[in-house]
Amino acid sequence: MGDAAMPLFPEAIEAYVSPEGTVIQMPLQETERIYGFGLQFMRTNHRGRTRHLRVNSDPKEDTGETHAPLPFWVTSEGYAILIDSARPLTVYAGSAVRVDSKRPPAAKNRVDDADWMATPLSDTLEVLIPYEQGATVYLFAGSASGERSESSLLDAVRRYILFSGGGVLPPRWGLGFWHRVSIHANAEETLREARQFRERNIPCDVIGLEPGWHSHAYPVSYEWSEERFPDPEAFVRSMAEEGFRINLWEHPYVSPEAPIYEELLPYAGTHSVWCGIAPDYTLPEAAAILERQHAQRHVNIGVSGYKIDEVDGSELTGNSWMFPAQARFPSGLDGGRMRQIYGLLMQNITERAFKKKNVRTLGLVRATNAGGASKPYVLYSDLYGHREYVRALCNSGFSGLLWTPELREADTAEEFIRRLQTTCCSPLAMLNGWASGTAPWSFPEYESIVRSTIELRMRLMPYLYSAFAAYREEGIPPFRAMALEMGRPCEKQPTDQDLGQFDSSSAPYGLYGEDFSIDDQYMMGESILVAPLFAGETSRDVYLPPGDWFEFHTGVRHRGGQFIAYAAGLDEIPLFVKDGGIIPLMPVRPSAPRPGEKVPLEVRCYGSKQCVFRLYDDDGETTAHEAGHCRWIDLHADGTSVMHAELSQRADDRAFTYGEMKWTYMQSNG
């Protein structure tokens, strides 16, 4: 990305060691907004809030705690900060005012001054890293010039993601549709349920098994249940023959019944979880035991990946099941830090088992931390608010994270469809309805809408796959908040009602520090703006950034730089393409193309600009692309009807996918 001027004067950053740990202070500008801190559900702009960056398996409150509490943030001043620490730490993001402040806010009389604020504007951000006697702080510049520009926010994030090794490129099938079957399902029942997708012509690539595939679960054995899966190899093979990959649920707590238990026991922490041991996977010996077992029993017979659960147990809220902060591990690590990195450790081990077989994986994980952008894992949660899910989708991009707003269950068909539309416009499109028995055909009158929604996901695969390739090579998050698209804060205008009133019981300090970030729409790939509808809505306001925008399905043009009201039927999730957007689409198929299988493309060009889309292609499954076995095809359009494709770089003769292209020019004035 080239050199960049320092976005903050290093001398503006102060730090000292106190008896409680390391304290870092840095200046904040008056209108500065602060984004990031990992997978955040409750707000987008964290200015004025105290953020506790601690794993939490049940992050219902606006504290900063979450499954993936990254000590990383990016500000509207065009720089990003990473604190290199595994400690649960606290960031006072302008929530604490120092008496020696250079620009102190003025005291106000709450009794009769309407401008009184519960959190006065602070000109300092402070970080407390408990126990540590110093810490490394990374500062990422935004735009190359060091000045604020349209891309300064995105550029700072890109530098962080590239510093983390670049974003992950999943296997092509990972971008298909995912479905999970009952904890009690056996091999035959699983196959029968999967075949329903084929019989009903609903695309599906991945079938997930829940804890019942283990011979013992909670804690786990990592071995197949002989009762439910007597011949795992044959099961995985017969699923593969019908185009289904198998994903296995697991967690890190090893059952006394697991064959590897005795081997792992010397590496166990002092405390058990559900009566299973918690191995110290910072030790290579322990990691090697798990990796070997996984390779032998799962990866080598064709299992495609894992869903790694419960690496995020917190102490603060929710159930008390995780090892405590004072737990000790053989490496000397305490429970507090181990909790922060357990998700990363499990990702490393499982990823390695696939890498050694030269195949890619994509899985799910409930917790991660900084530096995990290149890991082939998508985050999920037991929370379930649809709006929180969309907000998390917006926020995840700030920190180089992937998040699935999975569909689990719904009170009504309408809610089911609206949630399905969101998950189909996300990094991982999954129905995880096994607990309630919810399937794509649970609302029979709406099955055709369900089908067409999942078909849209399948058709977008070439576009999304290219977006992930740009994530890998250029560090551009494939799903991004509007602020990353705009390069600056993207907010609603607060109304009087938003600012609210004092209420002695529900809001004793008034409503304050509200977040007006636009957090219910986001960018998917280079040029599609997604504005999901929520149950109960038949229309919504959508903010279109400056420039022209075109409805995805019809090409109807809208002027940007404003909010528009947009109505949509139940069968439509509002999608807008920016001027100059080129969208390569694939025909509907039951599952993703295999290596070398040729698919024709429909290439849609929107708007009147001269433009290029960089289409990425490789075999879609192996790690051969890492050795250069991939190609980029530049799709050119000149804004009228002249379009062409041009092979740009690193082409070779491997098993590529894209064949014939049909071009469509989409533009209408409605």
Place this chain on the structure above:
Amino acid sequence: MGDAAMPLFPEAIEAYVSPEGTVIQMPLQETERIYGFGLQFMRTNHRGRTRHLRVNSDPKEDTGETHAPLPFWVTSEGYAILIDSARPLTVYAGSAVRVDSKRPPAAKNRVDDADWMATPLSDTLEVLIPYEQGATVYLFAGSASGERSESSLLDAVRRYILFSGGGVLPPRWGLGFWHRVSIHANAEETLREARQFRERNIPCDVIGLEPGWHSHAYPVSYEWSEERFPDPEAFVRSMAEEGFRINLWEHPYVSPEAPIYEELLPYAGTHSVWCGIAPDYTLPEAAAILERQHAQRHVNIGVSGYKIDEVDGSELTGNSWMFPAQARFPSGLDGGRMRQIYGLLMQNITERAFKKKNVRTLGLVRATNAGGASKPYVLYSDLYGHREYVRALCNSGFSGLLWTPELREADTAEEFIRRLQTTCCSPLAMLNGWASGTAPWSFPEYESIVRSTIELRMRLMPYLYSAFAAYREEGIPPFRAMALEMGRPCEKQPTDQDLGQFDSSSAPYGLYGEDFSIDDQYMMGESILVAPLFAGETSRDVYLPPGDWFEFHTGVRHRGGQFIAYAAGLDEIPLFVKDGGIIPLMPVRPSAPRPGEKVPLEVRCYGSKQCVFRLYDDDGETTAHEAGHCRWIDLHADGTSVMHAELSQRADDRAFTYGEMKWTYMQSNG
């Protein structure tokens, strides 16, 4: 209380210092229940939970955090523990299982074993005190014999309260009715509003002023607003002439406009709160400045006490306004510890100003910590769930705390009455409805029920005053959970519904570790069982401990040792008196008796036992009782109709209150 055998073998307690602090471990028995941890709203029995004992101004979650997070607990094995630390600390109350456990729970298969538990039963309680290299642990024995007995739980609590200096004896007027007026009210409006009580014949003793009495508030000046209160002394005097005491709201954050600001500045912490300084009141010099100002400007002109707000700002949830953990104070204390004790420090300073004038005070405070039982302060909260309020009333007694389930507002007249009944059967009976404009006459059709409810409070004053004297001299909490009355856990039988089901979104780990403690009824004074009704209810189940019980108003007998269904009209809060209970009642009056004013008593005897009630008497206002100027009168009944009063101890000729006694024998079989 005499000697007691050690309830735990000291060698069963293990402790070590880790890099993160001090860890203490102690054994737990299989059926052991754990109560206490200060003012807890969310549960009563904490076994199986992790408790974070950190102040929190908005304690909505079941984490252990609260306004008064005492590192003190009492167990059903008949002992209590106090950890002497101002650090926010964590107690794993059987929520963490050690791999080296002597009685480890067995691993279970969650897939098909209904007995699988999210938190397996641990045989160890662990405490982590961050940063500390050791700590003092106090162990309080229960019954004198060291064996479990009916009183073992209560005795352990009593020892702790006596160790804290004994419970507080409030002035008599403190047990009257309290009302708070608008933040904008001036002297004239306050007097006018107070007179409504007299005009409507509703008893009232205390009128509270909210922040607007200050010349500057949030942060505060501690000086009277010249605009609203041009002549404070005349105002307080004219209020006193009509029988009203004045209580002043305040908080610890000093406005730059306060005359004492410059004097306090050298003692300020590094961080401001609402742009006011936070003085280090562990330093006697700083405390003396505030005490002197309070004495001169408030106490000496007759102000009766304070409502000390916002000494409990937390970092974890709610608004971000408190100084941060890394704040430093001139004494060397950090913000984390200062927050834990700020409430106690403010209580000490204000109490001293009254003590020096030889008068008692009673006030409100939003935070306290261990050892505060003797302080003349009652806790309150911005939370407002009626059931949580009653649970807090039950729980407060375990830790030697007083709590007011204040009435603020209500959606319906019914809710208003039900909440009023609860607050009138609590340590401090208060309507704090100024923000919503709610007054006792806000529901005109129900004014007579409101009046009779507040009148009941007034009539009970001799009974309650004696209960507080027993709190002071014997350490018996005047308001107690049923477990303290029974000497052992007092619980409901869980139904299948209680145990609940797995739900992938609302209860992903199932419902577990539920608390079946009876937490919706409690003991008030020696012998009255209070079973409040909640809005929407016309009857409820009441658990009556073994023995006979009598309805307070009618004397109707019920057999105990069982749950009974009890229906009551809107005008009744169900009250039951235990067999042998003697209740001295006073005639209704506008406000509490002044020193030497004589009041006749109606003495009610319930049941058939021979029994004695120890009636306490003194001048009701000054500190003369501390020098022995008080008397105890033993009221005897023999279970038939022979009753007499007998002066028992420490009588003298000071300004006593109780005159003629009329005896009533209450017993009927319905």
